[in-house]
Amino acid sequence: MYKVLLIDDDVPMLQYLEKLIDWSSLQMELVGQSFSSEIALDIFQETQPDIVVTDIGLPIIDGIQLAWTFREMKPDVRIIFLTCYEDIHYLKQAFQLEANDYLIKDELTDQRLIDSIRKALNWIEARETSQERLALKQDIQRNKVLLKEQFLEAVFKGKSEQDTREFGKRLNVQLSHPGFRLALLRLDMKSMVDVYEMKDYALLQYAVYNIVEEFPTEKKITPFLYHNEGVYLLYNIDPASVGEDSMQGSFLSFIDEVSKIVKRYLKLNLWVYYCPDTVGLNCLDHSYRQISRYTEQAYYSPQELTQAPIRYVSYATMEPGGFDKELELVQQAFKKENPQLIDLALSNMRKRAMEQRILPSMVREAFEAVVRSTVLEMHAPMMEHLYALLKNSSHLEETEQLAKTALKRHLQYALNVKPGKAKDPELEKINSYIDDHVCETVTNVNIANYLHLNPSYFSRYFKKRYGRNFTDYVHLYKMDLAKSLLDNPGETMENVAYSLGYSDRAYFSKVFKKYVGTSPSEYKQRISKEK
The missing domain is CATH 3.30.70.270 (Reverse transcriptase/Diguanylate cyclase domain)
Structure with missing residues (x-):
């Protein structure tokens, strides 16, 4: 049964429409009648009719405006307009709405209404048939993709060439x-x-x-x-x-x-x-x-x-727990609610994997273990689709980025904070680059190339916009991370310097004192006493 809604501010006209034809013989069910456009909107939302028969000259919200609203709520609803007189302005709008009919009340007969209803029904049934054909076509396409996959598997497994060729020809390969x-x-x-x-x-x-x-x-x-x-x-x-x-x-x-x-x-x-x-x-x-x-x-x-060459590339293996320090740093990031520590930990994992040329499968497993362990520790929901992507990642940078994205989303979940727009999109982009290269030396030339800008122009722009030169900004950014790392009792100054891209311990100590006001060892002693 198809559903019909009748709308007219003239109550006798509503009663006339209800009795004019045998609705059930046309497989129609009257789900509502309304003399008010506001009430009609409520009935429409509740019943979702297939066909609406409505007067155009309704008070407050006329039939045209009402029909546009219905179309927004249900795009495939069919509209039949009723009016006391023929108006070219209304006719144009009815045409724009693709209304099924435009009937003059004085000329309305049971047959004319039946013809209009049947026209609407034909449109609905044709659309349903079209959707069924589209669904069938999509099923065939999906099956074809699966059959082609089976064909390729037969080729890759060295099955009989004659049988494989026959199979392929049927699939138009x-x-x-x-x-x-x-x-x-x-x-x-x-x-x-x-x-x-x-x-x-x-x-x-x-x-x-x-x-x-x-x-x-x-x-x-x-x-x-x-x-x-x-x-x-x-x-x-x-x-x-x-x-x-x-x-x-x-x-x-x-x-x-x-x-x-x-x-x-x-x-x-x-x-x-x-x-x-x-x-x-x-x-x-x-x-x-x-x-x-x-x-x-x-x-x-x-x-x-x-x-693809035929040569073989050898890789190093890794002892169990080889990235335990980085795992501790990630868990610290959650405790301190500091996403930058996630970037630092995973950047260090990437750097060590690259330097030691660790077996890729072991690297993927290590990144996955860091994510899984942290998720379990924080009682956050699992992202099984993420782990499948991690196992399938093609390159080291991919593995790192997938793990970073997952951990940061878990941190947002733990803090009950939804991802939002950055307060300063330009600075966020710069910070993102520093985070991704935190264990390297980051210069204004690096970031200018990243932003596709001239290095001299970028330096002047950054100083003018943020009140300090870019080198100072990077050092300050890294020293905030250094302080977080030195808060850990077992952390050494050498490891912190290495993690933040400072190969020379003395230089790191000098930079730390310049921007923090004390040497790393003095800072560590002070924190220890405070604890």
């Missing part, structure tokens, strides 16, 4: 040429967390897949969503008709165009791994293993576009 090249596109999660929620990762992967799917490539390049690894590109070519350099140039040019579109529309960067060899379909499993191996080998590489 380009297989007509004997040569194939393989590449993997992975979302840069560091750029993702600034724009999207972590739970959106799978949806964004699908968006990248669709961008490739809709890209005009004469069907030579087929995209595949493969597990949580990313979007694989299968380039089908004829090696006899195209040179190796030309093939590679064409493939990389296509990938570059896709990367630009993803950057433009999704505001995301892509990590790209590709195999330089042209192989047969039955050898693509070898290309897949090369790319899989190099996604791990490139963990410490800053390059967005990476050619």
